Structure formats: structure tokens, C-alpha cells
Amino acid sequence: MHSNDDRRVTRILDKVPVLQQPSLKNDGQAPANEPRIKPGPLQPGTRPIKRTTTPSSSEPPAKVIRGFPRNFALQATGHLENSIGWDGSIRDESPWDTFKPYYECDLAGNVSVCIRSSGNRAARAIRRYPNEDADRILGILRSISHKNVASVRECFRTSDSLYTLSKFDPLTLDHVVACVAFPDQVELAAIMSQILDGLSHLVGQKFYHPYLDCSSILMSLEGEIKIARIDCCVIKQTGRLNNTDMAPVTKVMMELMQKYSKEEGAVGIDNLDRWQNCPAAIDFLSATISASSFEELKKHRFLTETRWCPGDLIGLA
Structure with missing residues (x-):
């Protein structure tokens, strides 16, 4: 009698096809390999086209979470990201020891769009200034702090240049x-x-x-x-x-x-x-x-x- 019940339960579960489960694709999950934007200057009115990557069908399915995905974790991360500011310190090193440049463009002046080599891979904007103007610019940066004025997150200084790292506003x-x-x-x-x-x-x-x-x-x-x-x-x-x-x-x-x-x-x-x-x-x-x-x-x-x-x-x- 117990054996018949077990088979009945098995038959019911087998009728639930995997394809009917809620899809998690494009719900905030970043692709394994972030696509690279084609180098070149941004022109007013242009819209970069982001290439998408299709997951391999041979990869084993990840754990299925039933129900709609929640974005509370993403909101918390964004709040933390926006709360990070510059503490006034200057790193006596080149920013290219930490960041990988991808392309240059004109965004309120020439900027190098880059990504940190490890850790947080969010896009950043690095601006370069001649060293003879560094003290004046640092004085301005230390004097202003407002959400509607461009700010910096880190400063780097070498023998010939000052570099400022900011959020990438495209x-x-x-x-x-x-x-x-x-x-x-x-x-x-x-x-x-x-x-x-x-x-x-x-x-x-x-x-x-x-x-x-x-x-x-x-x-x-x-x-x-x-x-x-x-x-x-x-x-x-x-x-x-x-x-x-x-x-x-x-x-x-x-x-x-x-x-x-x-x-x-x-x-x-x-x-x-x-x-x-x-x-x-x-x-x-x-x-x-x-x-x-x-x-x-x-x-x-x-x-x-x-x-x-x-x-x-x-x-x-």
C-alpha cells in the first residue's frame, strides 16, 4: 500500500515542467563576463549598444527560488555606493596600478572610463591634471561638498600628474x-x-x-x-x-x-x-x-x- 502511494506522489511531481518556473533572467543578475563597450568618444545624442551574452545550455541549472525576486539588497548596495566620499587623502601612486582604462571620452572634459582591477567593478571616471596645477585643484576639491557639484572618491598623484577618481556619469x-x-x-x-x-x-x-x-x-x-x-x-x-x-x-x-x-x-x-x-x-x-x-x-x-x-x-x- 505504501509503495502505491509513493508512485502516485512521484507521478504528480513529474508533471511540473522546469520551464514553467519563474525566470530569473535579466532580473538584476549580472552576466558572468561583462561586455566591453567599443572604445571611442561619446558624442551628444549617441547611445552605446550593449551586447548581451547568452548562457551556455550545458551549464547546470542554479538553485531555483520560487516567487518574484526582491531588490532590497540592490537598494542597500546603491545607498552604500552613494555614501562613499573622499576623505582628503592622496595616494602617491598611479591610478593605473589599481584601475584598468577602457576608453576616453569628452564628458565635461576629457575622462578615462575605467574599472577597478579587482573588487567592485563599477565603471569610474578618471581625470588627469598637470602637477603644476595640482595644489590649486586640491584646494577647490577640499572646499566644496555638495550633491549637485561633481565630487571625487579618490586622488592619486605621480611626479607629473594629479588624477581624480569619480563616479561615472555618462x-x-x-x-x-x-x-x-x-x-x-x-x-x-x-x-x-x-x-x-x-x-x-x-x-x-x-x-x-x-x-x-x-x-x-x-x-x-x-x-x-x-x-x-x-x-x-x-x-x-x-x-x-x-x-x-x-x-x-x-x-x-x-x-x-x-x-x-x-x-x-x-x-x-x-x-x-x-x-x-x-x-x-x-x-x-x-x-x-x-x-x-x-x-x-x-x-x-x-x-x-x-x-x-x-x-x-x-x-x-
Whole structure:
């Protein structure tokens, strides 16, 4: 009698085909061999194509976990990754002893995209500066610390160069301008609010960025906006801004709204129909001409009455 029951149970279990189990493919599990991106400069509007690898059918199946995968572990890892900052120390060695470079591109200046030779294999960006300018740049780096200003994780120094290691943010606002899509009201407010927050921090530390434009503002795939090219920052003696200081903000705003800025310092939008449902954005553009500080612009109704978060930029990115 017991033997018949055992056979009955076996027959029922045999009817559950393995192919009906929930697939774990592409649910956050990294491939065994990470594909290499083809070397070459990133151009605005280009989209790198990632090659996928197909697991060998001869490999034994891994342990099957029933139910939907949970991503709490990935979120915790990301939080830890973002919390890592530079402690101010400098390593007297070449970064290429630790990192393997893959290609160079123009992302708010020339960067080498690299991956650590062992351990955490996340992509990083390394920038190189001449040694004669190292002390000035290190002074700037030690003076600023803000989520909307590009920061470093490690610094390396050799006999002829200073190297800074940063998170790899693959976009600049030049990519957004070159993209076919236009940002909407929320996306535009998210970009400009983060830019002004970063600029306000620089002014608070008595720095001014004379070469600010869309090519020197980084954008992450998570929607974070960061003022980059901080090596271009100069000390500003007075806290009050003039029209020259505000001009980069005006130009960035125009390029985001209509893909180009007017010549000879003229300010305005040619296609008003595109923004007829958002008159506050046009009013904000006009305010960039007369505002006396970045803090004043941050209080404009276009930014205060538009609810946004960095995640609103993910689709645009």
C-alpha cells in the first residue's frame, strides 16, 4: 500500500515542467563576463549598444527560488555606493596600478572610463591634471561638498600628474539638448533647480564658474545634475553677482527650452507655442536677466510651485 502511494506522489511531481518556473533572467543578475563597450568618444545624442551574452545550455541549472525576486539588497548596495566620499587623502601612486582604462571620452572634459582591477567593478571616471596645477585643484576639491557639484572618491598623484577618481556619469546636458525630445515643465524645473543649488554652494564657498554651459554639467542615469569642470572655478571676491555671472544660466535655460541660444546676448524663445501651457518657465527665463543672486532665482514660482525629484529625469536620461 505504501509503495502505491509513493508512485502516485512521484507521478504528480513529474508533471511540473522546469520551464514553467519563474525566470530569473535579466532580473538584476549580472552576466558572468561583462561586455566591453567599443572604445571611442561619446558624442551628444549617441547611445552605446550593449551586447548581451547568452548562457551556455550545458551549464547546470542554479538553485531555483520560487516567487518574484526582491531588490532590497540592490537598494542597500546603491545607498552604500552613494555614501562613499573622499576623505582628503592622496595616494602617491598611479591610478593605473589599481584601475584598468577602457576608453576616453569628452564628458565635461576629457575622462578615462575605467574599472577597478579587482573588487567592485563599477565603471569610474578618471581625470588627469598637470602637477603644476595640482595644489590649486586640491584646494577647490577640499572646499566644496555638495550633491549637485561633481565630487571625487579618490586622488592619486605621480611626479607629473594629479588624477581624480569619480563616479561615472555618462551624460551631460549637451546630450539633452542634442536629443530629439524636449524636457517638459517638471523635467526643466528639476534640471534648473539642481543647477542653481550647485551654483549657490559654489558662491557660498566664494567660487565662480566662468565657463559654465551645457557641456560642463553632468547628468546621471538616475537624474542627478552636477556642476563639473570645477578646475575652471576661480575665487570671487564679492558675493554679489552681475549680469555676466548670470549669463550662463540664461544660456542653459534657452538651450533646454528650444535647443539653441540666441546670438549676441539676446534672450528669448522663438517658438512660444511649445511653452504656452507653462508661462512660468518663460517668466523664469526673463528673471535670469535681472536677478541679483542664484538664491533669488531659486525662489521663483516656476521652481517653487513645480513639484519635482531627480527621478523625474530618468526617462529623459
